[in-house]
Amino acid sequence: MYKFIICLVLLSVSGKTFSQDFKARICKDCTYSEAKEIAKKLKPKLVCQQVGRNPNPVFGSEEQCYSTTNKVLVVNQATREIFGFYNEHSNQGTPRYNMSNTLRDMSSYPTAVDTLINDVLDTYAQLDEIAAQVTADFNQGTMPSSTEKLKFNTYSTANTTNATCDNAPEAKAMNAMLDGRNMANVQNRAQEYARQKKLDTRSFHKTRFTGVNFGVSAGGVSVGGTWEYIPANRTVIQNFTLNTDVPVNYPRNQVAYELSLDSAGFIGIELNKNATILDGISLVVLKQVNFSVSQISNCLAELFDKKFAKSISSPGGGAIGTPAGSGSAPLGWGNIPVVRGGGRLGTSGGGGTCTHHYYDHHGNPIASIQGACP
Numbered sequence: 001m002y003k004f005i006i007c008l009v010l011l012s013v014s015g016k017t018f019s020q021d022f023k024a025r026i027c028k029d030c031t032y033s034e035a036k037e038i039a040k041k042l043k044p045k046l047v048c049q050q051v052g053r054n055p056n057p058v059f060g061s062e063e064q065c066y067s068t069t070n071k072v073l074v075v076n077q078a079t080r081e082i083f084g085f086y087n088e089h090s091n092q093g094t095p096r097y098n099m100s101n102t103l104r105d106m107s108s109y110p111t112a113v114d115t116l117i118n119d120v121l122d123t124y125a126q127l128d129e130i131a132a133q134v135t136a137d138f139n140q141g142t143m144p145s146s147t148e149k150l151k152f153n154t155y156s157t158a159n160t161t162n163a164t165c166d167n168a169p170e171a172k173a174m175n176a177m178l179d180g181r182n183m184a185n186v187q188n189r190a191q192e193y194a195r196q197k198k199l200d201t202r203s204f205h206k207t208r209f210t211g212v213n214f215g216v217s218a219g220g221v222s223v224g225g226t227w228e229y230i231p232a233n234r235t236v237i238q239n240f241t242l243n244t245d246v247p248v249n250y251p252r253n254q255v256a257y258e259l260s261l262d263s264a265g266f267i268g269i270e271l272n273k274n275a276t277i278l279d280g281i282s283l284v285v286l287k288q289v290n291f292s293v294s295q296i297s298n299c300l301a302e303l304f305d306k307k308f309a310k311s312i313s314s315p316g317g318g319a320i321g322t323p324a325g326s327g328s329a330p331l332g333w334g335n336i337p338v339v340r341g342g343g344r345l346g347t348s349g350g351g352g353t354c355t356h357h358y359y360d361h362h363g364n365p366i367a368s369i370q371g372a373c374p
Helices: 032-040 111-139 169-178 180-196 283-288 298-307
Strands: 009-011 018-027 047-053 061-066 070-076 082-089 101-105 206-209 213-218 221-227 235-239 254-261 267-271 309-313 353-359 365-372
Touching (some): 032 101, 169 180, 169 298, 180 235, 180 267, 298 353
Antiparallel strands (some): 047 061
């Protein structure tokens, strides 16, 4: 699911110098047996070539297959213990049906591996601390904002009017998500904390630290890989349902930013679509599933109409109307809002239920909601 460095062993002609690449997986607190199961999944890729006809017509053309052994490191985050394995194929140069995938223990590895792995875990621990500090700043109301404060004293129920929807948690979350200055403030605050911690990667030859993927190298050794699980504390959470004026059972509304670190020590930032939630629904789910207006708050439905370009398809799938341009919804599209007055589906005109498709400013689909037809 996640991309990582493909490991090769590169030996020089003289044999005096060498470069070794390792695949790595970081587990939460795995045993040797669990680490072995993780390493088994990292099978080398087979590369085959045809070398003539097999006298047995059942098998057709004969082939020779080869693979490069994967050097696998499974790291226990809790204890920092490193389990090393070779994941390889036997019977190199034979047809694929004759090759068996095997796993064997790695008796030793370069001392640079220990240094790199510990530096990786230390760097991620610092990123976790930075994310936690920025999140705390949001919760305490000390983060600057170009449009609004985090704390608010009013909230809206599912049947809000336009006047009160602006104060609803889902409105505040969506406004924050679309506010470029808000995102810049998160990055700048995180960068300042990184500077205070002297967080950089100059000790590495090359680096890559994202939320779950990493790649480091030094001293002729490269380690690239990913986390076996996804740590939640690496993400900055801007939560708009924490205020005491919001009922406890109110659906979660939050914006999440995932931090990363580049080779120059600069903090990167990206919206985490799984952890960004509107009216209790993540952006990923909103994109994948068609919701009816009866399944979301009227306020959220109104926000989609106000904030995003959209097109409408009829019950039979045909398009209705032509988009007039981003930001012109709903009236500028020549179509009706997804919610009729009172939050009901429309029955005038064509009647029935139509699907309203919403798009971000790049034209990418972000949500589809079944609602009123023109």
